[in-house]
Amino acid sequence: MWPGSLFVAAVHLASGVQGLAVSSRDVLNDAQLTSEAIGDFAAVKFASATDTVSSTSGVDCKSFPGDESWPKETEWSRLNKTLGGALLNPLPPASACYSTSPNFNAQTCRFLLDNAGSTSFYLDDPLTVLTQWPQGNTCLISRNPTGNCTRGGFPVYVVNATSVKQVQAAVNFARNKNVRLVIKNTGHDFGGRNTGAGSLSVWTHYLKGFEFLPNYKQPGGNYRGPAAVVSAGLQVWEVFRHAERYNVTLPAASCLTVGSYGGWMTGGGHSPLSSKFGLGVDQVLSLQIVTADGRYVTADPKTNQDLFFAMRGGGGSTYGVVTSAIVKAHPQINLTIASFNFALGKTASTTPGRDVTITDLETFWRGFNEVFAFGVPTADAGGYLWTYGIPTGENRYQMQVQVQMPGLTPEEAAAFVQPLLHTLNDLGIPVAITTPTTSVYSSQTGSTGGQPANGYFSSRLFPRSSFENATLFSAAMTAARGTVEAGYTFHGLNMAPTLKVAGYPAPAGLNPVWRDVVMHADVFARINMGTLTPAEGAAEQRRLDGYMEPLRAATPGGGAYLNEADVLEPDWQHSFFGSNYDKLARIKRERDPWHVFWAPTTPGSEAWAVRTSSELPTQNGRLCRV
Structure with a gap:
């Protein structure tokens, strides 16, 4: 009705x-x-x-x-x-x-x-x-x-x-x-x-304002330089169009149709430039917000500092509605990508040299491990290692690799990736790369695409110790292999958004583990939740969570990325927000005593729940106090 x-x-x-x-x-x-x-x-x-x-x-x-x-x-x-x-x-x-x-x-x-x-x-x-x-x-x-x-x-x-x-x-x-x-x-x-x-x-989709500020001086702050006023509804492709016009770089989400200055930023916001310029929260110099009392306020390092802290990584739909922001504008930069694939068993199509097929199972997994081991030097060099471990059926698997290097020439990127290629070649995986592709980071275009899907997945943030401690790294790779062999897709993104690269302003409300992260990984279930009953969907969630447990055990002190995670993540308060949770929950109580804003797995959300008969945490029900 x-x-x-x-x-x-x-x-x-x-x-x-x-x-x-x-x-x-x-x-x-x-x-x-x-x-x-x-x-x-x-x-x-x-x-x-x-x-x-x-x-x-x-x-x-x-x-x-x-x-x-x-x-x-x-x-x-x-x-x-x-x-x-x-x-x-x-x-x-x-x-x-x-x-x-x-x-x-x-x-x-x-x-x-x-x-x-x-x-x-x-x-x-x-x-x-x-x-x-x-x-x-x-x-x-x-x-x-x-x-x-x-x-x-x-x-x-x-x-x-x-x-x-x-x-x-x-x-x-x-x-x-x-x-x-x-x-x-x-x-x-x-x-x-x-x-x-x-x-x-x-x-907020049609909040589309933009203005370039070539000589912005933050009132009462410590930033002076190029910046931009960006509205919350701008999608990445629109942000890039403006950045191209002014020959600057505005770090934004990898997906071109995401709105960068709303949920992406308030959840943290990673990108191929995270090891170079930090996360989305690190770009923000000022926020314009409608708070729970209906007031329109500015939050920056000197004014409404609690909101400036909380809304940079402390969760969206929680403290207020972001209408616009002032963000850093970096010099224009190229993104150069060296890519190759290798597979166990036959693949549908291959490119000689770049796409290779091998037949030995353990060689494939040794190559898998070596690719991820290359993630730390990639991140520390300012890069972004993009990988997919994909089950292709009948005990066959494929590894897709992109070494994304901001600021390097094709020749420099080719030289950088050579040690990894030599290691894989010595294992018996004869991968090679042609000249890496390069383009201005913000020259990517694409305003269309995107349609409703119905998948389920979970995520994990890997601290540096899980890569540099041999025992933990072995356990992490064994757990990652277990997910792929169980039929899940393992998507790794190696980056190092440290406080040093983030620069001013700090701190932010996101999980502090992000400053020690060297990989964020998603584990995707290859299911369609639209074809399952709620009970079947809940069973699939429990199965996936079972495969996530070894990953959590191999990444002590880690967490999960709020924007890309299972809403049933265990101990989500710590996984998503770490040691910042109590402060964020206090800000929520002080700023929104009326409980105007509510969203699952955000600070203070435990006080309310959706009443539904479903075994899954859907939003199809009345929102009530717990």
Whole structure:
């Protein structure tokens, strides 16, 4: 059953809005919510420091559609007026495939199935999340779907935010009416932090402001040099386009359609430049934030220091809504990549020299170990070792390798990788490389692609000791081999985002183990959670967790990457935040006593839980106090 559709929006907004750029004066001095705009509409008034937590005091759950406390349509209509018509009540795109849906359209369904993934459709959709199972799998795209498409964990209303004023109004309305609030940009989150049943969503995707500041001097701070004002909705490809225009480097996520200055940054944010310039959190000089009381504030090393600390790695959707940031602009840099593959058994296609096939099992795994051993010298030289260990069936495996070296020429990169090639050749793996490819880091293009998937995975951060201690390294490689032989894909990313390369400003709220990390690894299950029952999905999660335990044992003092992790990660407080957790939880309590912001596995989230009958932690249920 669908809620009232006061402001039914087109499922797909006009892509022409994408790429819209405004100046920093618009970004920093954006129209804010005023007392005149609030008028007598108490539902969008600000909270004050002396307010009691009246909207949630004594209430066990967030208001839910059908409750007597759920806002009336007249209130939603008035909110829409305050927002200037930015309130959407969209249906899930896949509803076009269900004959029982009011949105049924066979032609649209065919487009979703056959063509949408090669466009920006899903990235520009107000509801779509690219990992579907946390939503509850209640409206999956299918040529011949069975059952009904229901809203499930999708929000009821969405604010298409293009101004600070609209974000403020949404936050105030959610707080004052005790409605669950979620924040979404492009939908790249893997753990359901951008969706929630019975919620109001702040959609930051069209906050697209940018301005280059060639001689920025931080007020009261220690930075002077090139910088940029960037809005939270900018995707990586848009960031790169601006960086190319001004001949600078703005480190951003590896996936070109991720929004870099929202979830990527607030979770830490790694990239091929992490060993050169640090993590995403290390680029930030100032943040502009709408806090839980609805105020628009600046956070930097001198002002609102608690927020500046917490929102740089301490978790998104927790302390406030980032609308924009001021970030460092580095000199333009090339990214040079030397790549090769080797496989055990036959592969579908090979390139002579670069792709080779061997037949001895133990030789393959010795080569696997030697590649990872090369990860520390790569990271220490400012590089990024990108690897995949892939099961290809029938006891066959493939190793894909890219040695990514920022700032090196092709000749320098070729010379750098030669010791690894010699070691592998001596083992009987005759890999070679042609001239490494090189291009300006920010010259990568690609604004399309990306469609909903339904996988499950876990991750691990490997401290330096797990590579430099021979016993731990052997145990780690044995555990990694165990995951691949069990049918999982092992994806390694060697980097060293130390405090030295991070530079000013520090500290940040991310897990301190990141400063000692030499590898972040993902372990991907080769399953489709959309084809499994919740019980089967939970069993698959437990199986994967069993294979993660040896990796955890071999990486004492390690952790897991908040942005790429199992939401059922054991002891997630320590794994995701380390020794910073207690401080982050305190900041959360102080900054958000109303519990406006909530997302799974973020500081303070233990106080609430989604009530659902599923064995998996989906967002398809009412959010209630624990």
